[in-house]
Amino acid sequence: MNYETCVANDGCTLAFQTSRPLSGSHGPDTPPIVLLMHGFSGSSEYFTRNFGPLSERLWVIAPDMRGHGRSSRTPGGYHVARLAADLRDLLAHIRRHTSVPIVPVGCSIGAAVLWTYVELFTASDFAGFVFVDQGPLQDRSVFGGGWDASRAHTGCYDEASLRAAQDLWVSDPPAAYADLVAGCLGYRQKVPSSAAAAEGGPLPPSPEQAAEDEAFFTRTSAQCDPVWLARLMADHTRYDHREAIDMIDVPTLVMAGRRSGCFPLEGMLETARRLNAVRPGLAKGEVFESGHWLFYEEPDKFNATTAAFVEGCSARAAGST
Template sequence: MASLPLASAEPGMQYASCTANDGCTLAFQTSLPVGPGATLDARYATCVLLLHGFSGSSAYFTRNVGALADDHWVVAPDLRGHGNSGRSRGGYHVARLAADLRDLIAYLRTAHQSDDNNDDIQTPSEEAKLQIVPVGCSIGAAVLWTYVELFGSAEFSGFVFVDQAPLQDRSLFGDWDASRAHLGCYDEATMLAAQRAWIYDSAATHAELVRACLGYRYLPDPSTDDISDEAGRRDEEFFVGISRRCDQAWLAKLLADHTRYDHREAIEEIAVPTLVMAGRRTGCFPLEGMRETVRRVETSRPGGARMSVFEAGHWLFYEEPERFNREVVEFVDSCTT
């Protein structure tokens, strides 16, 4: 695939980057400056870390970053192989993305350290330890669950998981059937079909992704939906344009890894407050599948998790941004103050 121009940062954000332990460049948008010379700002004390979904980028959060950045530091990375981040020949594994996240977090925690040439630079840690609340959407949630399995949850003050069940495939273990698994990609046959579609019919696949992920497309409701044809075309162009930036074969390999991951036991290790957001009109998972995250957290932390259901689809942060932004801010404040 021919290389595409780098995407621009959202208004009020700026692009920065760090390097993964294998040398891959990890790009991210940040609402506050990073690196030497950044002056102390109270918002550095709490970081809302927005993780996009499969074939997406930080641009997904165009309707969210402004509101979330009013009182908090907002960081939205482009996962490896997505957006402005580097491409690698391998690395199409959820565990690799979790390792990248660990490198990014380490960078953010040290990005404001004073240097020998300016002793006046202060760091957020001089007033309080940086508190991080990640918001994992779709595969972004899977990256966080894998992070917990590999590295624990001590880095985080809370978790928000958006419209993702802890296992996509159907399974013999735990009665994980069609009532909980992914609606369209749930076994070897459907995964292979999805891989072929991403590689050989990517244009139609991008359009189908939009249909499955926007609630007003997947389950239209004429009595409540107020989306003009022109607005619908703009939405499709927006999301298709983001997906086109990825190498489709690389995405297909990542999909095979992602769909088989079983995160249910790892979720039981979460020891911080958890909010699960789900779209009632999502084309990806049944609500029962997403409720499993709440149940698993509460096996070891009763009352530690709750679920919020939106009248939207998989991209509920885009369809109901005001509610999404409000609930995220309220949750972040509740577990960091």
């Protein structure tokens, strides 16, 4: 993986990692692109356990969203819609070099960016979608049949909980980083049972590995401006993406962690349920035995499932042309 950059329409430099140089030769044997989109306060480095295996079968591109990783910091831009516009600029940059099918994998807020992209632009820019451990609405809501604690985010779901989260990120960033790690690593939620392990679920890591995990994710979050993140959080938690899901007309895979500390399974699987109600059979759900960062905790399953899905989407796209 190597870093390259492109420029957004407001001049912001957007960094991304790619397993193939965009300026290289891309013939008929060029594999489809899987576009790995990280979550809140993360970076493309989140996918350190996925780059190698996925690159054996796919062209992997992983952007750092504005305000994250190696991409530029801007005073504004703390809006999901701005991040969706950045994605459109990145996509235009990629399309100047290749026309292979692209399937984005949106993890956490990365999923919200994709839903917003669909609403503002079009789903047809992609051959399929993967949404990872994110519900279409973080806040609880009385609209749409009632969106309560059984579906909404477990920690940031109304004005009071948002304010508490913002205060923590602004006043005590190290505590916010620790809280993020505790909520996103599945083994910090529940100790996997012997039955889950027998079914292929991950075992708890050694104390040394657990400490390394926390240091890795904390170090990544610390690259961001915590005030900027707090403002992004306010925008993110208010978005209701449920109607945007109805606009998707390409194959969709929803991945959810059984031990996620962020959403109940019911909320995350709502995307597949809602899409199948509109277009039966277009979406499917896959439950992992880990947490919010399931791509990190169960990389083998994530890599194999993702590669097979992307290849299937690419074959479908080729067959429809």
